[in-house]
Amino acid sequence: MEAHNRPGAREAIFAQLVDAGRTEQVTIRLTDAIILGVLAPDERLPSESDLARRFGVALITVREGLAVLRDAGLVETRRGRGGGSFVMKADAPHSTLVQARLHGLAQVDLSDMAVHFATIVEGCAQRAALRASEPDSDRLDLWLRGADFATVAGARTNAGGFYLELAVLSQSARLVRELIRLQAEFGPLLLLGMTDARARRSLLASNQAIAGAVRANDAAAARQFATEQVRSLAEWLLNAKARVERGGAWDA
Amino acid sequence: MPEISQLPEVTISDCAAAVTASFADAFAELDGWRNELAGGETSVRPTDLDAHVEGLVIPALTGASPLFVGAGFIAAPGYVHGRDIHFAWWLGPQAGNPLLGSSSAATRLDFAARAYTDYVRDFRTLEWYQVPQSTNQTHVTGPYVDRLCTCEYIFTLTMPVRIGEGTPMLGVVGADISVRRLESIVLPLFLAADRPLALVNAVDRVVISTDPTVQVGQLASHSGDSVACSGLPFRVLVGPDRLPRF
Numbered sequence: 001m002e003a004h005n006r007p008g009a010r011e012a013i014f015a016q017l018v019d020a021g022r023t024e025q026v027t028i029r030l031t032d033a034i035i036l037g038v039l040a041p042d043e044r045l046p047s048e049s050d051l052a053r054r055f056g057v058a059l060i061t062v063r064e065g066l067a068v069l070r071d072a073g074l075v076e077t078r079r080g081r082g083g084g085s086f087v088m089k090a091d092a093p094h095s096t097l098v099q100a101r102l103h104g105l106a107q108v109d110l111s112d113m114a115v116h117f118a119t120i121v122e123g124c125a126q127r128a129a130l131r132a133s134e135p136d137s138d139r140l141d142l143w144l145r146g147a148d149f150a151t152v153a154g155a156r157t158n159a160g161g162f163y164l165e166l167a168v169l170s171q172s173a174r175l176v177r178e179l180i181r182l183q184a185e186f187g188p189l190l191l192l193g194m195t196d197a198r199a200r201r202s203l204l205a206s207n208q209a210i211a212g213a214v215r216a217n218d219a220a221a222a223r224q225f226a227t228e229q230v231r232s233l234a235e236w237l238l239n240a241k242a243r244v245e246r247g248g249a250w251d252a
Numbered sequence: 253m254p255e256i257s258q259l260p261e262v263t264i265s266d267c268a269a270a271v272t273a274s275f276a277d278a279f280a281e282l283d284g285w286r287n288e289l290a291g292g293e294t295s296v297r298p299t300d301l302d303a304h305v306e307g308l309v310i311p312a313l314t315g316a317s318p319l320f321v322g323a324g325f326i327a328a329p330g331y332v333h334g335r336d337i338h339f340a341w342w343l344g345p346q347a348g349n350p351l352l353g354s355s356s357a358a359t360r361l362d363f364a365a366r367a368y369t370d371y372v373r374d375f376r377t378l379e380w381y382q383v384p385q386s387t388n389q390t391h392v393t394g395p396y397v398d399r400l401c402t403c404e405y406i407f408t409l410t411m412p413v414r415i416g417e418g419t420p421m422l423g424v425v426g427a428d429i430s431v432r433r434l435e436s437i438v439l440p441l442f443l444a445a446d447r448p449l450a451l452v453n454a455v456d457r458v459v460i461s462t463d464p465t466v467q468v469g470q471l472a473s474h475s476g477d478s479v480a481c482s483g484l485p486f487r488v489l490v491g492p493d494r495l496p497r498f
Contacts, residue, residue, distance in 0.1 A: 096495050131470060135454040171457070171469030173405045176397045180350045199342040 022033060022057050024067030028056075029184060034074045034087055034100065035094035038186035045075065045085040074098070095155055095249065102244045105189075113186045114234035120178055122226045127170035129214045129222035136169055137215040144211050146200070149204040154196040160187050162207050166226075169214065193236030204234065207237055212249055262444040268479040268488045271451060274437040275409075276483060278319060278429055279390060281312055282411045285425045289325060289413050294422075298332050301325070305340040306360075312427070313344035313358045320344065321402050322361075323427035325413070326381060331422045339363040341426075342403055348401055361401060384412040384424050392485055395431050395459055395469075405469075407429045431468070450492040454485040459491075465479055466492045473474065 033039040045051065047120045048066070052059045069075045074094075123126055132140070143165055148154030160183050167179040193199040206229040213222035242249040282319045309323040320347045325343030332338040347354050384392040387390050394407040410426040439460055442449050448463035456472045466472055477490040 053355060054351070056348075056353050131457075133457065133471060134440055135455065168399050169395060171395075171405070173397050173403055176399050177350045177403050178401075180403070184350075 009039060015206065022055075022061050023064040023068070023117065026051075026055055026057060027068045030065065030069055030102070031072070031074060032188040034069075035097045037153060037194075038188045038191075039087050040153065041087050041089040043087045044086070044097055047084060051145075058153055071076060095251070098250055099244050101189075102241045102250055105241070107238065107241060110189070110237060111234070114190065114230060114237070117182055117186055117190060117228035118227060118234075120182055121166070121230055122173055122223045124163065124166040124170050125210055125214070125226035126178060126219045126223040127172065127218055128166045128176070131171050131220040132169045132214050132217070134215075136232070137211070139155060140165055140169065140211050140214060144207055149200050149207075150195050152200075155200045156191045157187075157235075159194065159207075161193050166210070190230070190233050190237060192250070193233060196236070199232075199236055206232075261446070262441055264445065264477070264488055264490055265447060265448065266446075267438065267442050267445060267451075268481045268486075270438045270441050271327045271434070271481045271486060271488070272483055274434055275392075278409055278427060279411075279483075280429060281319065281391070282425050285325070286411050286413050287311070289425060290415050290422065292415055294415070295330070296332055298335065298338060299333060300325070301338070302340050306342065308356050309342050309427075313342055318344050319429065320427040320432075321404060321406060321430050322398075323425075324361075325425050326375065326387060327423040327424055328385075328421050329376075336422075337363075341401075346402070351403070380408045380410045380426060382423055384410045385421050388412050388414070388421075390483075392453075395457065396454065398428065402428065403431075407431065407434075432461060447491050448490045451481075451486055452489055452492075453481070456489075461492070463492055 007160070032038070036049045040046070045066075046054065052062045053061065066075060066077070069085075070077065074088055074097075076088050079084070092149060144162065147158040147161065149158055163179055163183065164176070167176045170176075190241050194203070206225055210222050210229070213225060214218075219220050243252055244250050284304075285351070288308055289304065305325045309320075312319050312323055313321075322341060322343045324339065324340070327338040329336045339361065342365070343352070343357045343361055344358055345356050346352050346359075352359070376385075380391065380393040383389075383393075389410065390411045392407050392409055395405050396408075398404055398408075399407050406428045408426055408428050410424040412424055413422045414420070415422065438451075439462075442451070442460060442462050445462070448466075448470050449461070450458050450463060450466050451460040452458055452472050452474075454476065458466055458468050458470050458472050461468060472489055473492060473493045474489045478487045479490075480487045
């Protein structure tokens with residue numbers, strides 16, 4: 001029955017905005033997307049001014065970030081009409097960069113990101129099951145039937161696409177926005193395991209189970225399947241991290 | 253309960269009529285665009301069409317209290333020279349949009365970007381295109397969270413554009429209107445009614461409610477009276493049931 005006000009919620013209002021190391025943030029965001037296969041070789045990035053607007057940073061920050069990517073051989077800048085920054089075709093998969101990225105992230109942070117991501121996806125799945133109409137369920141099934149989970153690139157794109165569909169069915173603009181932000185930050189890493197054919201099949205089966213629970217308006221089941229799905233993706237990621245730390249290859 | 257009241261009573265029909273009236277400006281705007289665009293040509297150059305649409309929609313997207321959050325024209329296949337798909341769509345000023353950032357001016361949506369390609373490929377099967385095409389009537393899609401552009405809870409209004417009756421559809425003019433805007437117009441009236449009310453769409457999704465146990469975005473269940481909103485796929489439920497699931 002204790003009723004005094006704890007400081008948490010009030011202080012959070014004034015918490016520092018993400019501000020420090022903006023060039024680094026731009027670099028990490030684009031590097032992850034490229035080395036983890038969300039951006040495809042030869043794909044053109046949005047223009048510098050467009051990137052600046054979307055990231056909410058100064059033009060110079062975007063230019064600095066792109067310069068780092070160019071030096072790393074991840075993008076090239078083409079001049080003239082139809083020019084811009086393009087994702088470089090890698091001779092080999094970016095294994096060394098993925099190793100370095102996994103090594104550079106602490107286990108405790110990877111686990112924590114997975115908790116955050118799972119919490120949002122669970123909430124989306126639960127609300128989607130509570131709120132989906134029959135036409136919504138039909139559309140979700142149709143979407144899932146048309147989505148490619150057989151190829152690595154397809155599974156990476158469509159895994160994120162399915163989360164977004166669930167968020168939309170929750171009818172919450174805030175959940176949609178939060179999911180988009182989280183996917184931008186953590187999605188590519190979490191989906192590292194999509195190189196594994198068994199992991200892809202298991203993800204598709206899990207998505208089908210979630211869609212079934214949504215149709216049945218079974219919120220508890222939808223939530224449970226979402227929990228298990230993100231846990232299994234996180235386990236794959238943490239295993240890869242452990243392999244790297246033991247001196248092996250992340251995808252061995 | 254008093255049988256006779258001296259105060260003017262707000263009836264359920266008043267509320268339903270207010271919802272219909274609140275869409276009148278929007279439909280009038282779309283109707284004006286439709287007349288402008290049904291110019292008698294059976295095909296058009298993309299640059300000419302884009303300039304024409306931009307001139308029409310920008311005033312409705314900018315200014316102190318813009319009517320729409322997004323608007324434009326989506327061409328039927330073949331109407332625009334050499335193009336199976338052509339979207340001429342603009343968004344109003346954005347603040348902190350997770351996809352598009354912030355902008356103080358209206359911006360054109362680039363549907364060539366990869367994120368949109370899957371969506372665009374199937375546009376003919378989507379409700380906001382398919383329904384006006386098959387019924388030749390204005391249609392209201394939603395409410396839904398627009399994950400492609402605004403990331404807001406919106407309705408999409410679409411109206412078919414034809415040169416004459418029985419001719420093929422040239423495309424649809426459309427506009428996105430936020431649920432927030434509708435609420436600001438009609439909620440005071442809903443609150444003045446003497447019973448709890450909920451405005452729902454065709455699948456009984458709640459848009460506006462004066463019963464806190466029945467919240468926006470939920471599916472309402474209902475066994476009592478209701479009044480349809482003329483010209484819209486909405487109705488006002490009287491005393492919506494407390495929901496078994498939330």
